[in-house]
Amino acid sequence: MRSFIRRGLSSPFAKPIAFVLALLPFVWLVGGAELDRRGANPAEALERSSGDWTLRLLCIVLAITPLRTVAGLPELAKFRRMAGLFVYFYAVLHLFAYSWFDMGFDLADIGGDIVKRPFILVGFTAIVLLTPLALTSFNRAIRALGARRWQLLHRLVYAIAVLAVVHFFWMRAGKHNFAEVAVYAVVLGGLLAWRVVQFVRKKAPLRLPFAVNWLQKQ
Ligand code: HEM
Secondary structure, eight states, rough: HHHHHHHHHHHHHHHHHHHHHHHHHHHHTTHHHHHHHOOOHHHHHHHHHHHHHHHHHHHHHHHHHHHHTTOGGOOOGGGGHHHHHHHHHHHHHHHHHIIIIITOOOOOHHHHHHHHHHHHHHHHHHHHHHHHHHHTHHHHHHHHHHHHHHHHTTTTHHHHHHHHHHHHHHHHHHTOOOEEEHHHHHHHHHHHHHHHHHHHHHHHHHHHHHHHHHHHHH
16 A cells, blocks of 8 residues: 555656645635635635635645654655645735735735734734745755755744644634634644654664763762
8 A cells, every 4th residue: 555655656747736736725715616605705715714724734744754754655755845835825825815805905004903913913923934934945045054054944834833823723712713723733733742752762862871871970
């Protein structure tokens, strides 16, 4: 089964198919199917759905490395950059929908709203932090920054994931509706916990000789 999946992922069609799949929600949203289905307020539907898709793709991006390691699918690595750029694409669409439908592109109103409503400030901080990640996701930027600095910068994605959940939680807090927020919090929390475990495991062998030395001296 695994070799079948690996062959599929290595196929030259895999990336174009992933690209089309990631673009489908956009086509579906802008094409109006979603708007018709949700009915009453199409602007709100676009605004919310683009937020939902940003969060879903963020989960996918953060799931790639654990899946690659645990399921033994190294081919998944080649989808990470594309998935990351789609997170940014849907986040920008979300910001665009908010700026247009809620604020009529009035920059002063947008600035005022960011300062006044904490959940907007948190969402805005998340997209500001996403921007350098999107801008440095190309080979030339990786070369210019150097692998170590690039890696450090891209660890911002964990802070972005936390901000995204806080943004969603805060938005739903007024309605006391936390079911969906809880699902995202559990998924993202699990993915972040996996990273922490890997980090500690990697560091542990380095620290072990010091600990053994110290114990022997006691
Ligand atoms: C990484 C960045 C962001 C993520 C992951 C995100 C995600 C979300 C999610 C999941 C929702 C709830 C959708 C639902 O109820 O189904 C939402 C709502 C909302 N977001 Fe964001 N968001 C982000 C950035 C922003 C930014 C930059 C703004 C504006 C400056 C913003 C403004 C809003 C507003 C106004 C709503 C409520 C929409 C409504 O009540 O109809 N978000 N966002």
